[in-house]
Amino acid sequence: MVIKPKVRGFVCVTAHPLGCASHVREQIEYVKRKGPIKDGPKSVLVIGASTGYGLSSRITAAFGSGAKTLGVFFERPSEEGRPATPGWYNSIAFTDAARAAGLYAANLNGDAFSDDLKQQALAIIKRDMGPIDLVVYSLASPRRTHPRTGVVHKSVLKPVGEPYTNKTVDTDKGIVSEITIGPANEAEIADTSAVMGGEDWEFWMNALADAKLLAPGATAVAYSYIGPEVTWAIYKNGTIGLAKNDLERSAKKIDAQLKAHGYGRAFISVNKALVTQASSAIPVVPLYISILYKIMKANGTHEGCIEQIQRLFATQMYNGSALNFDAGGRVRIDDLEMRPAVQAEVARIWPQVTTENLAALTDIAGYRSEFMKLFGFGLAGINYEADVEPHLPLT
Numbered sequence: 581m582v583i584k585p586k587v588r589g590f591v592c593v594t595a596h597p598l599g600c601a602s603h604v605r606e607q608i609e610y611v612k613r614k615g616p617i618k619d620g621p622k623s624v625l626v627i628g629a630s631t632g633y634g635l636s637s638r639i640t641a642a643f644g645s646g647a648k649t650l651g652v653f654f655e656r657p658s659e660e661g662r663p664a665t666p667g668w669y670n671s672i673a674f675t676d677a678a679r680a681a682g683l684y685a686a687n688l689n690g691d692a693f694s695d696d697l698k699q700q701a702l703a704i705i706k707r708d709m710g711p712i713d714l715v716v717y718s719l720a721s722p723r724r725t726h727p728r729t730g731v732v733h734k735s736v737l738k739p740v741g742e743p744y745t746n747k748t749v750d751t752d753k754g755i756v757s758e759i760t761i762g763p764a765n766e767a768e769i770a771d772t773s774a775v776m777g778g779e780d781w782e783f784w785m786n787a788l789a790d791a792k793l794l795a796p797g798a799t800a801v802a803y804s805y806i807g808p809e810v811t812w813a814i815y816k817n818g819t820i821g822l823a824k825n826d827l828e829r830s831a832k833k834i835d836a837q838l839k840a841h842g843y844g845r846a847f848i849s850v851n852k853a854l855v856t857q858a859s860s861a862i863p864v865v866p867l868y869i870s871i872l873y874k875i876m877k878a879n880g881t882h883e884g885c886i887e888q889i890q891r892l893f894a895t896q897m898y899n900g901s902a903l904n905f906d907a908g909g910r911v912r913i914d915d916l917e918m919r920p921a922v923q924a925e926v927a928r929i930w931p932q933v934t935t936e937n938l939a940a941l942t943d944i945a946g947y948r949s950e951f952m953k954l955f956g957f958g959l960a961g962i963n964y965e966a967d968v969e970p971h972l973p974l975t
């Protein structure tokens with residue numbers, strides 16, 4: 581079938597298998613160009629491995645350090661007349677490339693929050709991989725069925741306490757408007773923490789520890805975001821930020837548990853705001869990202885997921901380097917984004933942006949092309965008019 585993009589609001593409901601494969605290959609090539617990461621992980625579990633930061637983590641572990649990887653994700657395969665989701669195609673492309681390079685790669689497509697999937701992961705690790713020395717927790721999900729209670733928790737992206745009014749952009753239509761989002765109620769706050777907080781990460785770590793499948797010195801990392809004041813009401817101080825506080829609480833608990841057993845370390849890495857399927861769903865944030873990209877591209881400090889994670893591994897986690905914690909005990913690879921000069925420029929541009937000057941004052945074009953790339957569209961060398969096989973198996 582000929583596959584064209586079909587954008588519906590902040591998602592694209594189609595994906596191009598060859599484009600997704602090319603996007604994965606670009607990231608692999610980047611990691612290879614940067615050279616081997618010394619003393620890197622050898623046996624890696626990535627939870628949320630098919631897109632965004634998790635996919636880049638998997639690629640960096642495999643192609644930077646020669647790691648065996650087990651990738652866990654929740655993607656939809658193709659159906660009659662409908663292509664699969666991008667993470668499905670990404671995972672096939674990654675797996676093919678890893679195996680061609682002689683690296684072990686296994687995949688589990690299903691609900692990472694469930695006990696059943698955890699048991700399946702333990703069985704694969706036990707059978708094929710040996711003890712895990714790195715766990716990357718990179719889930720972004722709108723809901724979680726709690727494995728113990730069966731309750732379905734839905735996350736919301738809302739401010740806490742008061743309504744929040746700010747500019748936002750419809751990235752598809754290029755319209756800048758004002759949006760007011762009402763505050764979350766107590767149940768929504770608790771539900772968002774149940775989905776995006778740390779309990780499930782703890783369940784994973786406990787399952788691995790109980791099965792004696794954690795290597796001595798094992799590392800566990802989860803990703804968070806803080807960002808500038810202009811986004812705080814919807815992010816840092818909103819429902820998602822409170823969930824991230826819970827994730828930080830879990831990091832400390834897991835860290836203590838790992839150390840008590842003579843194992844390793846757990847920490848939070850605060851990453852840069854980037855175009856991913858998860859971030860495009862957050863009101864206000866896409867406008868911030870469009871302004872940020874313009875500034876960081878102009879001053880030569882722009883990075884994507886793969887540059888961020890390669891830098892995290894090479895300059896903080898491995899390669900003879902050491903973790904550099906901020907006052908709150910987090911690793912910061914959002915350092916370039918948060919430079920005062922960059923943020924002063926964001927604050928200067930923000931109030932000026934309108935629908936009319938959006939293209940001139942922001943990198944909305946860059947935002948859109950990055951967004952399309954997430955779904956395998958707009959990559960060089962792909963003939964998007966040609967017939968392509970959408971039904972690809974994931975093994």
Ligand code: NAI
Nearest residue numbers: 628629630632633653654692720721803805853854856858
């Ligand atoms: P993403 O949407 O690209 O990736 C989410 C991953 O989670 C995918 O692999 C998806 O298949 C998987 N997933 C979702 N629900 C699942 C389930 N029930 N079971 C198994 N897998 C499931 O998201 P992104 O942006 O890479 O986010 C990953 C982490 O990075 C999140 O914690 C996010 O808050 C954090 N982060 C993201 C930033 C951004 O700007 N995109 C900035 C800083 C941190």
